[in-house]
Structures are given as structure tokens and as C-alpha cells.
Amino acid sequence: xxxxxxxxxxxxxxxxxxxxxxxxxxxxxxxxxxxxxxxxxxxxxxxxxxxxxxxxxxxxxxxxxxxxxxxxxxxxxxxxxxxxxxxxxxxxxxxxxxxxxxxxxxxxxxxxxxxxxxxxxxxxxxxxxxxxxxxxxxxxxxxxxxxxxxxxxxxxxxxxxxxxxxxxxxxxxxxxxxxxxxxxxxxxxxxxxxxxxxxxxxxxxxxxxxxxxxxxxxxxxxxxxxxxxxxxxxxxxxxxxxxxxxxxxxxxxxxxxxxxxxxxxxxxxxxxxxxxxxxxxxxxxxxxxxxxxxxxxxxxxxxxxxxxxxxxxxxxxxxxxxxxxxxxxxxxxxxxxxxxxxxxxxxxxxxxxxxxxxxxxxxxxxxxxxxxxxxxxxxxxxxxxxxxxxxxxxxxxxxxxxxxxxxxxxxxxxxxxxxxxxxxxxxxxxxxxxxxxxxxxxxxxxxxxxxxxxxxxxxxxxxxxxxxxxxxxxxxxxxxxxxxxxxxxxxxxxxxxxxxxxxxxxxxxxxxxxxxxxxxxxxxxxxxxxxxxxxxxxxxxxxxxxxxxxxxxxxxxxxxxxxxxxxxxxx
Amino acid sequence: xxxxxxxxxxxxxxxxxxxxxxxxxxxxxxxxxxxxxxxxxxxxxxxxxxxxxxxxxxxxxxxxxxxxxxxxxxxxxxxxxxxxxxxxxxxxxxxxxxxxxxxxxxxxxxxxxxxxxxxxxxxxxxxxxxxxxxxxxxxxxxxxxxxxxxxxxxxxxxxxxxxxxxxxxxxxxxxxxxxxxxxxxxxxxxxxxxxxxxxxxxxxxxxxxxxxxxxxxxxxxxxxxxxxxxxxxxxxxxxxxxxxxxxxxxxxxxxxxxxxxxxxxxxxxxxxxxxxxxxxxxxxxxxxxxxxxxxxxxxxxxxxxxxxxxxxxxxxxxxxxxxxxxxxxxxxxxxxxxxx
Numbered sequence: 074x075x076x077x078x079x080x081x082x083x084x085x086x087x088x089x090x091x092x093x094x095x096x097x098x099x100x101x102x103x104x105x106x107x108x109x110x111x112x113x114x115x116x117x118x119x120x121x122x123x124x125x126x127x128x129x130x131x132x133x134x135x136x137x138x139x140x141x142x143x144x145x146x147x148x149x150x151x152x153x154x155x156x157x158x159x160x161x162x163x164x165x166x167x168x169x170x171x172x173x174x175x176x177x178x179x180x181x182x183x184x185x186x187x188x189x190x191x192x193x194x195x196x197x198x199x200x201x202x203x204x205x206x207x208x209x210x211x212x213x214x215x216x217x218x219x220x221x222x223x224x225x226x227x228x229x230x231x232x233x234x235x236x237x238x239x240x241x242x243x244x245x246x247x248x249x250x251x252x253x254x255x256x257x258x259x260x261x262x263x264x265x266x267x268x269x270x271x272x273x274x275x276x277x278x279x280x281x282x283x284x285x286x287x288x289x290x291x292x293x294x295x296x297x298x299x300x301x302x303x304x305x306x307x308x309x310x311x312x313x314x315x316x317x318x319x320x321x322x323x324x325x326x327x328x329x330x331x332x333x334x335x336x337x338x339x340x341x342x343x344x345x346x347x348x349x350x351x352x353x354x355x356x357x358x359x360x361x362x363x364x365x366x367x368x369x370x371x372x373x374x375x376x377x378x379x380x381x382x383x384x385x386x387x388x389x390x391x392x393x394x395x396x397x398x399x400x401x402x403x404x405x406x407x408x409x410x411x412x413x414x415x416x417x418x419x420x421x422x423x424x425x426x427x428x429x430x431x432x433x434x435x436x437x438x439x440x441x442x443x444x445x446x447x448x449x450x451x452x453x454x455x456x457x458x459x460x461x462x463x464x465x466x467x468x469x470x471x472x473x474x475x476x477x478x479x480x481x482x483x484x485x486x487x488x489x490x491x492x493x494x495x496x497x498x499x500x501x502x503x504x505x506x507x508x509x510x511x512x513x514x515x516x517x518x519x520x521x522x523x524x525x526x527x528x529x530x531x532x533x534x535x536x537x538x539x540x541x542x543x544x545x546x547x548x549x550x551x552x553x554x555x556x557x558x559x560x561x562x563x564x565x566x567x568x569x570x571x572x573x574x575x576x577x578x579x580x581x582x583x584x585x586x587x588x589x590x591x592x593x594x595x596x597x598x599x600x601x602x603x604x605x606x607x608x609x610x611x612x613x614x615x616x617x618x619x620x621x622x623x624x625x626x627x628x629x630x631x632x633x634x635x636x637x638x639x640x641x642x643x644x
Numbered sequence: 645x646x647x648x649x650x651x652x653x654x655x656x657x658x659x660x661x662x663x664x665x666x667x668x669x670x671x672x673x674x675x676x677x678x679x680x681x682x683x684x685x686x687x688x689x690x691x692x693x694x695x696x697x698x699x700x701x702x703x704x705x706x707x708x709x710x711x712x713x714x715x716x717x718x719x720x721x722x723x724x725x726x727x728x729x730x731x732x733x734x735x736x737x738x739x740x741x742x743x744x745x746x747x748x749x750x751x752x753x754x755x756x757x758x759x760x761x762x763x764x765x766x767x768x769x770x771x772x773x774x775x776x777x778x779x780x781x782x783x784x785x786x787x788x789x790x791x792x793x794x795x796x797x798x799x800x801x802x803x804x805x806x807x808x809x810x811x812x813x814x815x816x817x818x819x820x821x822x823x824x825x826x827x828x829x830x831x832x833x834x835x836x837x838x839x840x841x842x843x844x845x846x847x848x849x850x851x852x853x854x855x856x857x858x859x860x861x862x863x864x865x866x867x868x869x870x871x872x873x874x875x876x877x878x879x880x881x882x883x884x885x886x887x888x889x890x891x892x893x894x895x896x897x898x899x900x901x902x903x904x905x906x907x908x909x910x911x912x913x914x915x916x917x918x919x920x921x922x923x924x925x926x927x928x929x930x931x932x933x934x935x936x937x938x939x940x941x942x943x944x945x946x947x948x949x950x951x952x953x954x955x956x957x958x959x960x961x962x963x964x965x966x967x968x969x970x971x972x973x974x975x976x977x978x979x980x981x982x983x984x
Contacts, residue, residue: 427853456855469846473868483854532850 092268092300093119093142093179098154100137100146111137111150113324121267122298124290126315126332128305128347130551131522134324139270139304143181144171158268176203180261184273186253190245197241200225200260207264228259232289250415251282255289262293269293272304279414280578284622284642287313306552308351309624312336312631320344333628350556351626352581359408359563360588360604367588371405374440374540374572375426381434382421395421397596398435405539408566408573410587410604412580412619417593419576423542426574427461428452440540457487460533460571464545466525470517476503477513480532487536502531505568507561523554527561534569541566541573547582559585580623584608592616617641666875667943670950678949685942692936696746704728705737707744707905720917723924730924732910733917736901738924742932744905748816749936752889753882755820756827761878763824764831765871769862771832772839779836786829795891798822802897815899815906819889826888827881834877838870876951879944883937890933907933 100112112134119125127135140146141156144163156163158178163171175181183189191199201221208216216224222241229237232255245253254274261269271290275283291314293299303315311318311332318335320328320343328341339345382396396418403409413419424430426439428447437444440455463469470479480502481495490498500510506527517525526546533541546562547555563586566573577583583590584604591601592613600613611617621638625631667686674682695702710717714726717737723730729738771782789797801822842848843866851861893899893908901909907929914926 429849429852453855456853459853461850461853463846463850465846469850471847471851471865471869474864482851482856486854486856486860 090121091118092121092159093117093302094155094157095138095142096155096157098138098141098152098156100134100141100150100152102147103149103151110324112141112152115154115321115324115326117319117326117329119268119300119302121300122294124294124301124303124314124316126303126305126311126318127321128308128311128318129321130306130347130553132323133321135304135321136272138321139181139272139302142268142270142302143175143179145181173207176261176266177207177264178266179268179270180264180266182254182258182261182269182271182274185277186250186257187245187277189257190253192245195242195244196229196248196256196259197222197225200228200241200256200263203260203263224263225259228263229256231262231293232256232259234259249282250278251285254278254282254286258286258289258293262297262299265297266299268300268302270302270304273306274303275310276305276307280580281414281618281622281642283310284624287624290314307624308336308348308552308626309631312626312628313624313635315628320347336627347553348626350553352552352556352559352579352585353625353627354581354584354608354620354623358584358605358608359586360584360590360606363588363603363605366407366603368404368407368572371407371572372539373402373404375401375403375574376438377401377422377435378437379435380422380425380432380437382418382425382430383433392433394596396425399593399596399598400435401591401598401601403540403572403574405572406570407589408575408587410583410590411574411576411593412578412583412590413593414578414619416595418596419578419593420544422593423461423544423574423576426540427459427542428456457483457536458539460536460538460541462526462529462533462541462543462546465549466522466529467517467549469529470525472517474516475513476515476517476520476528479517480513480528480535483532483535498535499531502535503528505534505565506531521554522550523558526550526554526558530558530562530565534565537569537571539571541571542576543573544576545578546575548577548579555582562586580608580620592619666947670947673950674946678946681942682946682950685939685944685946688935688939689943692746692939693750695743696750699743699747703740703743705740707736707741708902709737709740710735720922720925729928730922732913732925733922734901734913738910738928741901741905741910742907742928745907745910745929745932746936748899748904748906749886749889751816752820752823753885755816756823756885757878757881759820759824760827760881761831761874764828765835765867765874767828768832768835769839769867769870772836773843773858773862773866775840782832783836786832789825789829792826794826795888797825798888798892799895799897801825802892815903818897819892820885822892823885823888827885830877830881831874834873835870838873839866842866842869873951876944876947879940879947883940883944886933886936886940 095115095117098112098115099110102109102111115134115138117125127138129135137146137150141152142158142163144166146152152164154164158174161174161178163174166174190196201218201224204216204221204224205218208221226237226241229241234240234252234255240247245256248256258269258274274290275286278286287310290301290303294301301314303311305311315332318330318332319326320335320341322343328335328339328344330340335344336348339348378400380396380399381394383392383394386392399418399422401409411419411422421430425432425437425444428439428444428449431447432445435445440458442452442455444452470476474482477496477499480499484490484495484498496513499513503510503512508524508527508531512520512524512528517528520528526549529546543562547558550558559582566586575583575587588604589601590604590607591598592607592615593599594615600607600611600616607616608620611620618641621634621641625634671679671682671686705712717727717731717735719731719735720733721727721731723738727737727739729742731737732741767782771779798819799822802818805818805821848861848865851865856864889906890908890911893906893910894912896909896912899906899909910929911926914922914929917923917925
């Protein structure tokens, strides 16, 4: 892999001072399977006020690189080379010196804000903790508890938490997900570090919240000149925020270029493939040119009328309405895309159709069977007509069974074929999802994520179901793998002609597959229609916000979109 | 999305069955101190097992033998000569008693664990999977048994079962069943907790979606995944079984010396000897107990550490010489990794 270094500055800060300089970094992990070279040879630098994005798929070494910047590698790792922050080499520092640097010179923003905050302390205490830990060090004055709290309030104000004087005493659970991430950023900012390392800061957040956090990070850079190392796999986020991009692949830097140039003219083959695999809203739409709903002459597989699903509340609290008066139909041969953010009830609907959740009101007919007050005994014969693809391919296979046994499981339960028949059918199924038939003898952990999800699809198809429910089938996959799985999914759907409920949080992915799209918001179906009409001219405010906040993988277009949608997003 | 995803350290299931057996795979995985501990535990346990199997061959005399061709054994003879570890006040040969004692100990371990493991695993699977009122009742019962002092329970069981008789099997079963009663809740709890965790796993849900019956889900999907920790509890419980047996024998609820040899009983008989300076009657049965318990515990604890990737030691990677020493490194900065 040749390294393309490009030192021409993208957008550098006023003084252009180098904040971070990584030279020939190598990181090796000791594992049961021998040494793993997570980072092979990485050199990069970052100027003050610059946003550098490190992108790559899982296993590319981007997170390890980020953790090295803060000296956060686990004990099994060995690193060499140099990581200079303001001239100090992090790699050779003692733990005590390292603690001084963390928080003061460099701070980290984690992926999952709800686990990065300690639930038993107030957010003010947690922000002040970092301030007090550094007080009285390096000739600085000691900071009283009162002063620390004032600085915590100041930090909360900086990140746009309303009424910080009051909310500094709140506990993490009293904040929403996006606000929690703001608090995490506030804690990182408490000591005004010149450098923030943000490891997938928006991956765990909904797309509308993601837009806010990206705006906040941009503000920090513009107002305080903070340099940001942004670790992400999301090219839309990169296009939205980054000045310069480093593409990593298997521990090496493949390409380094200013963001606009990387997106416009990627030089390396790997970068080109990566960019081509990113789904782009409005391109490659399944419903392109359609004006009316397709497949309406087919048999109606799922019919929901005023469907309500409630989760019982704890003692004294009312029941939680996960799905609230939803009505839709799904016909044979049609792909129905269900979009929504976390908590919108999309997964609950999918699970209710498969009989994993009970419905509590309205009517839900699945293959003609009324699911309200369903009984497993009477529903069981219908199960062979329903396939289900789960989100996490790693967890949805029994680790003790081979792939072949897993795929044959539905047949063994419903049709009881002979061994030879089952083996033949498994081979056919594996072939139809483009896996070699020899994979039947492998165990799930011996397959990659994408291969496992194909096998999962093969299992769902093993009885030729009339209805397939796919719950976020690609969200655990890398973008290039996702593109291939989506393509396969589309081909197979056309070949087998089953009706499909495709559940996803990603509008662009839904648009590629589904002709009819429903948008869920807080348990209500706020809008449904033909894919291109919903995406192109959304009628409901929420749909408009959802589409506006989805960053497109193109810096120029994204910055235009950002400006036009500023009012809509309330930024 | 974590980029530190390293190859999952699972033993390759297609390796030969021998290499995948619990203890064998653990030995292969271990390094350094952990390996030393595991091997030492295995050696101690191995000697114990061998002695139990070969006791009739290697023990110089029978466990209840008081005389040989040369006449009656002397009482309380110091170690040496015909009796390498001396004799007891009743005239038994201490070495023979210690060796035959391994058989009793092994028998109790096997019976206690076999009796408790089946009941515990089945109850745990059913209770965890079905849940509801059945689960609640079973948990309360298990907790109630926990709340009992286990030795007291064992004494009561010993009286109930053997009714004062103390044949080999009466004594062994009394001890084993009383231990079983205490152990069932342990297996029950562990398996139930695993079952509840596994019940929410997507692969169990995917079996449900497919239409698998509850029995099929429990036996095919949950059972095999829930019983991975059993070798660990097995070894730890085995050492506890020995201690309970010894305590029963020490208190006089064990087995008569004429029916079988039992270390706890010998220890209690040796109590009176200590004041008169006769150390060998107590020290050797005591050492035997320590030996077996130490061996089993070392094996169990090592397996526990090795099963946990965070506690498992690994071979260090060879340090590579830094490719290009950075000229602008901070003064005094050497390239020694802090992780070294």
C-alpha cells in the first residue's frame, strides 16, 4: 500500500502551529492468535484549528491510532514511533506525566455518551473532576470546589446546554442522548485543551442529533481554534466537518488529502471504492420514476389498522406507548421501508409481525392471522412463511452450530427433510447468497460480518417465505460490505418475489431498496408514500428535518445543504 | 465501531476433540505464572487420582489392617521402619490410611457432583427459560437452602440417611447427598443466570421466529451455550466437597475406620495425640486434605482466569526497534513503551 502524503494545507488556523505530530507509529497487540499489527506505519500531523478526519472500515487501525494519542492503549499493546503533542512524546511518558497531559493538552470524546458518563454523579461533578485533578499542577493555582463548579457551568454554556447554572446539578439520565454528548464534550473542553480526539462522536446518535453535534464541533473550532481529530466511518460526517482526511486501511495510511479534493478526485483505488460504496440519498433509488404504488394487485401479507403496542410501565408509571395508532399494508412482492430514529417503534413493529412482541390494541393481520391475543400454537404453522434477518449477524447465530446446521434449522422444524435433502438445499441457499457451499461446515465466528449476514439471509429464505422482515440488516456492517449485501438483497428480492418489511434508520439505505416508505416518529407513522416522493418532496415537518440532517458525502453539496437547512434544523 | 477488533480467541472447533477438552485447551492457552499454577494444580490432582485408583496396589497394608504375618502392629509408633509414616493409637498404619482415604474422597466427590450437576442444570435451564412463578419459587427455595449453614444441613442429612449406621456406602452417600443438597442451588444459580442472558440473545430469538419449540430451544440452543462454566464450578465444588466430608468425619458423622478410611475421622482421633507429642497421626491426613483441596482449587482458579480474556496472560510481543528514532523527541524521552 503506497502512502500518499499531501502536505498542502487545507484550512489551517491563524498561526498554523503544529499541535499533533505522529511519526512512524506502530502498534502491536498480543493476542491468543499471535501478534496483530493494528497500526503498521502511520505518520500524520495536525495544525492548530484544523479538523482532521481519520476514516476507515473496522480493523483499519483508526481507533487504535486515536487511543495512542491519549496513551489509552491496553496492556497487551506495544507501540513504537513518536506521538508528539506540543512537542512532548506521549509514547515514552510515565503514567503520572501522561495524566497531566490528558485533559490539559488533549481530551477525548467517546462514542457512546451514556456509558462515558457515570450515572451516580451529577454532570457538574464529573466536569469539575477533571478540573480539580489538574489543579495545583505545573505551577497552576489550586482550584476550589466552588471555582471548579463555576468553570463547569462555563463549559456547559459553551456547548449550548440551556440554563447551565441549574442543570449543572442534574444527573446524566436527566439529559437526552444529544445533550449527554454535549456534556461529554463540555467535560473535554473544561481545561481548554488545544486538541480534541473525537472517536465516532455521532455514531450512537440519531441523525437529527448528529447534525447538532457536528454543528457544535464546528463552532468550537471556529470560535476557540480547537484542533479536532475526528475518527469516523461515516463519509457524510467527514464531508460535513473535516478540513483534511486521512484514509486508513489495515493499519496503513492509504491516502491523505484536503477533504474537497479527496471527495472530488480520490487518487487511490481503495478510496474510490470506499466512496462509491457510500449510499447517497437520491441516487440509485428503487422507486426511481415511479408514480404509483406497485404490487397492489398482489396478496396483502400484512395489514395494520390503528396498531398500538404498549410496554407495561413499572409500578405507578403509565404504560409506554411504543407504537401508537399505526396503519399500513404490505403486499406480496413489495419492499416496504420503515424509517425512524431510535425509540420510534420501528423495531417493535417488526418484532410484533414476527410474533416476538405482543400487540395491545388495534389490529395487525399477518398472512391473514390476527396477532392481537395471538397464541403460539395456532401461529406456529404460519412461521414457515415468515423470514427474519436480525441486525447483528454475529449474535444471531448459535456459536455452537455450523452455518449449515443453522440454515437447515427452519427446515428441520417444519418440513423434516432427510439429511441429504437438507444438505442439498443448504448448498443451493448458500449459492444463492453468493457463498461457497463449503461454508456450510464452518462455524459462525469463522465468517466475516458480511458473510454472516449473507448466511443469515440464506437462513431466512430457507423455506421460501412469503414475507421477510429485515431489521437493520446492514447497520452493523462496513460501508463497502453494506453496499454488496444491499445489492444481493435487491437481486434476491426480485428473484424470489417475497414481500419485505425493511427496517432501517438510514434513509439512503431504505431508498436504495424500498419502493414504498413509511416514516415513524415517536410511535406514529407520520408519512408514507412512494420512496422518491417521500425523499424528494416530504410533506411532514419531521421527514423534512430527517432528510435535511442526513449529511451527504460531498463537502461542497453538504455545506450548501447545511446553509439552506439551517433554519429547519434549528441550528 | 471499534477498530481494535482482534481475531476472536476461540479454540478452532475443528481441531481434534482431545485438544478442545476443557483442561487440555486451557493448558495450551496459558503462559507464564498462570500456566505454572495450572500445571501444579494438575500435578497435585493427578497424584490424588492415581493414588485413589492404585491404592489397593501401592498401599502397604489394608485400611483396617491391624496385624500382618509379623504379629500385631504397635500402637503410636513413630515414622520409620515397617511403617514409614508411623501408626495410630488404634494400631493402624498411617501411610495406608492416607492412601486409602483418597478412594473415599474421590467417591464422595464423584457422587456429590454427579447427583447435583444433573438436578442443578435441569432446574436452572427450565427455571431460567420459562420464568414466571416457577422461577420465583425455585429461586426462593434455592435461597433458603443457601441461608442454611451447610455443615449443619450435612449433619442432619447424615443422621437421616445413615441412621447411625456407618458402612462405606452409608457414610459416603450420607456425605455425598448432604453435599448435593448444598450444591444444587449453586449449579442452579449459575445455569439460570446464563439461561436468562442467553434467552435474550438474537440467536435464540431467531430460533423462536423459525418456530422452534421450547424444548428444542432449551436443548439445542441454550444448553450447550450455558454449560461452558461447568468445569470451573466442578473443580471448585469438588474441593468444597472434600472439606465438608472431612468436617463431617471430624465431628464423628463420617465412616467407621473398619468400613473405609476417611481423613476427617483420623484427624479427630489424632486430636488427643497432639498433647503427647505424637504429630504423625494428625499431620499426614491433614496434609492429604490440603494437597487435594489445593490441587483442585489451583485448577479451578486457573481455568477461571483463563476463561476471562481480561485476566488471561498472553505472550509478550517482541519489541521492535523503533524504525526511525524521532530527532525532535522531547529531551530525555526514550522509546521505551510504558506498556512494557
